[in-house]
Amino acid sequence: MDKKPFERPVIKKLNAGMPSKFGLQVRHEPITEIDGVPVSSLLERYGSPLFIYSEKTIRSTFREAFRAFSSRYPNVLFSWSYKTNYLNAICKIFHQEGSWAEVVSGFEYKKALENGVKGDRIIFNGPDKSRADLQLAVKNGSLIHIDHFDELYELIEVAKESDAKPNVAIRINMDAGIYPAWDRFGFNYENGEAWDALNRIMHCENLELAGLHTHIGTYIMSTEPYRIAATKMAELAVGLERKFHHHIRYIDIGGGFASKNTLKGGYYPGSDTTPSFEDYAEAIVSVLMKADFHPDHLPLLILETGRALIDDAGYLAGTVVATKRLADGQRASILDAGVNLLFTSFWYDHDIRPAKPVSDQTEETAIFGPLCMNIDVIRKSTIFPLLKKGDPYVIRRVGAYNNTQWLQFITLRPNVVLIDNSSQVHVIRREETLETLNDLESTPEHLNVHK
Numbered sequence: 489m490d491k492k493p494f495e496r497p498v499i500k501k502l503n504a505g506m507p508s509k510f511g512l513q514v515r516h517e518p519i520t521e522i523d524g525v526p527v528s529s530l531l532e533r534y535g536s537p538l539f540i541y542s543e544k545t546i547r548s549t550f551r552e553a554f555r556a557f558s559s560r561y562p563n564v565l566f567s568w569s570y571k572t573n574y575l576n577a578i579c580k581i582f583h584q585e586g587s588w589a590e591v592v593s594g595f596e597y598k599k600a601l602e603n604g605v606k607g608d609r610i611i612f613n614g615p616d617k618s619r620a621d622l623q624l625a626v627k628n629g630s631l632i633h634i635d636h637f638d639e640l641y642e643l644i645e646v647a648k649e650s651d652a653k654p655n656v657a658i659r660i661n662m663d664a665g666i667y668p669a670w671d672r673f674g675f676n677y678e679n680g681e682a683w684d685a686l687n688r689i690m691h692c693e694n695l696e697l698a699g700l701h702t703h704i705g706t707y708i709m710s711t712e713p714y715r716i717a718a719t720k721m722a723e724l725a726v727g728l729e730r731k732f733h734h735h736i737r738y739i740d741i742g743g744g745f746a747s748k749n750t751l752k753g754g755y756y757p758g759s760d761t762t763p764s765f766e767d768y769a770e771a772i773v774s775v776l777m778k779a780d781f782h783p784d785h786l787p788l789l790i791l792e793t794g795r796a797l798i799d800d801a802g803y804l805a806g807t808v809v810a811t812k813r814l815a816d817g818q819r820a821s822i823l824d825a826g827v828n829l830l831f832t833s834f835w836y837d838h839d840i841r842p843a844k845p846v847s848d849q850t851e852e853t854a855i856f857g858p859l860c861m862n863i864d865v866i867r868k869s870t871i872f873p874l875l876k877k878g879d880p881y882v883i884r885r886v887g888a889y890n891n892t893q894w895l896q897f898i899t900l901r902p903n904v905v906l907i908d909n910s911s912q913v914h915v916i917r918r919e920e921t922l923e924t925l926n927d928l929e930s931t932p933e934h935l936n937v938h939k
C-alpha cells in the first residue's frame with residue numbers, strides 16, 4: 489500500500505447541516521475523468537493547462553433544448569451563436585444537429601460560410617456590418633437583422649444596386665423587466681421606433697420583411713422576461729398582419745438563457761436555481777400559441793441560445809503551480825490558468841475540483857491565476873481542499889465565451905481538445921507558440937542593428 493502523504497493537521501469548527509457563508513454543503517468530489525478519459529492522461533499528453541470539450545454533452549444538451557421547444561411548438565429552429573464559441577469543431581457539431589449560424593461580424597460570417605453553412609441559413613446580427621459585409625450577405629441570401637436606421641438606409645442602397653430583394657428583420661429592444669434594459673441594440677418597442685422602422689421597410693420595395701428579432705439580455709434567471717418579450721413580438725407581428733396583410737415568416741427570440749454556473753455572490757448554486765429549457769420553452773410558446781396569428785401563418789420560432797447550450801460541455805484542466813500564505817495568513821493556491829483563459833471568472837464563482845482523490849481536509853483559500861497582475865483572481869475566497877504544487881485540477885462549465893474572449897496576455901493560449909462519443913480525443917485547436925505571434929509582427933530594418 490502506498491504511504492499516504494503528510495497533511496498538516498487543522499482545527500475546523502463543525503457546522504453540520506448549516507449553510508456557511510459559502511452556501512450550503514461544500515463538496516469537492518474530484519473529477520478524475522471526462523467521458524471515460526483520465527484527466528491526468530489528458531494533461532500529460534496535451535499539456536497543462538488544457539481546454540476539454542465533451543461532444544456527448546454538447547449533443548445531449550442540444551437535444552434536450554430542442555425537445556423542450558419542438559414538443560410544444562410545431563416549427564422551431566436553433567441558430568448557433570458564434571460569439572459564444574466559434575471553434576470550428578464546436579460549431580460543426582451544432583450544425584450537424586440542425587442549427588443554423590448566428591453571427592455578429594464579417595469575420596464570424598465568413599467563418600460560418602467556411603464551416604459549410606449555406607448563406608440562407610446564416611442570421612447576420614450586430615451593430616457593425618460594413619457595406620462589403622452587407623453586399624456579401626445580400627448576395628448569399630442571408631437573413632439580415634437590422635440594428636439601426638443608418639444600417640437600414642445603407643442596406644436599401646445595397647439592395648437597389650443588386651437585383652436581389654434581401655430577407656430582413658429588425659432587432660427590437662424593449663422593457664422586458666430586466667434592468668438596466670439593453671436599449672443600445674436595435675429599435676425600441678415602447679417609444680414607437682420599432683414601428684417607424686417596420687413602416688419604412690414595408691414601404692420599401694427592395695426589402696422583404698422576413699421576421700422580427702430580439703435578444704433581451706444574457707444569463708436571464710427568470711422566465712418572465714421571455715413571456716413579456718414574446719408578447720411584445722407577437723403584438724408587432726399581429727399588427728403587421730392587420731396593417732399590411734403581411735405574414736412574417738419567423739419570430740427570433742434571441743439567446744440569454746442562464747447556464748448552470750453560479751453568478752458571483754449567488755447564495756445557491758446556479759445548478760439549483762437556473763430555469764430548465766422546459767421552463768423557458770413554456771413561457772415563450774404559451775404566448776405564441778395564444779397570439780392572434782392566422783392559423784396558416786404560425787411563424788417559425790428561432791432561438792439563438794448560446795451559453796446554456798455549451799457551458800456544461802467545456803472543462804479547463806490544469807496544474808497547481810504553488811500554494812502560499814497571504815500576509816493575513818489566508819491560504820492561497822496559484823493555478824496555471826487565470827483570467828487570461830477564464831474570462832468568465834469575472835462573472836462566475838467557477839466550480840473548481842481536484843482531478844485526483846483528496847482527503848476531506850479543506851481550508852478557506854484564495855485561488856489565483858499565474859499572471860503577474862493583481863486582477864488575476866479565479867476565486868477570492870472559497871472552501872478548497874489542500875492541493876499541492878503539481879496537483880491537477882478541473883474547472884467545470886467553462887464552454888461559453890472563454891474560447892472566444894480569452895486573451896493572449898503574458899502566456900500563450902493552450903491546446904483545446906474534443907472527446908468524441910467513443911472517447912477518442914482530438915486536438916481541435918493547437919496551442920500557440922512564439923512563432924504564432926511573431927508571424928504577425930515585423931520589425932523595421934533599422935531596429936535590427938544591434939549596438
Ligand SMILES: *Cc1c(COP(=O)(O)O)cnc(C)c1O
Nearest residue numbers: 569703706743744792793794795
Ligand atoms: C450573444 C448573443 C446571443 C447568445 O446569447 P447567450 O446569452 O449566450 O445565450 C444570441 N443572440 C445575439 C444577438 C447575441 O448577441
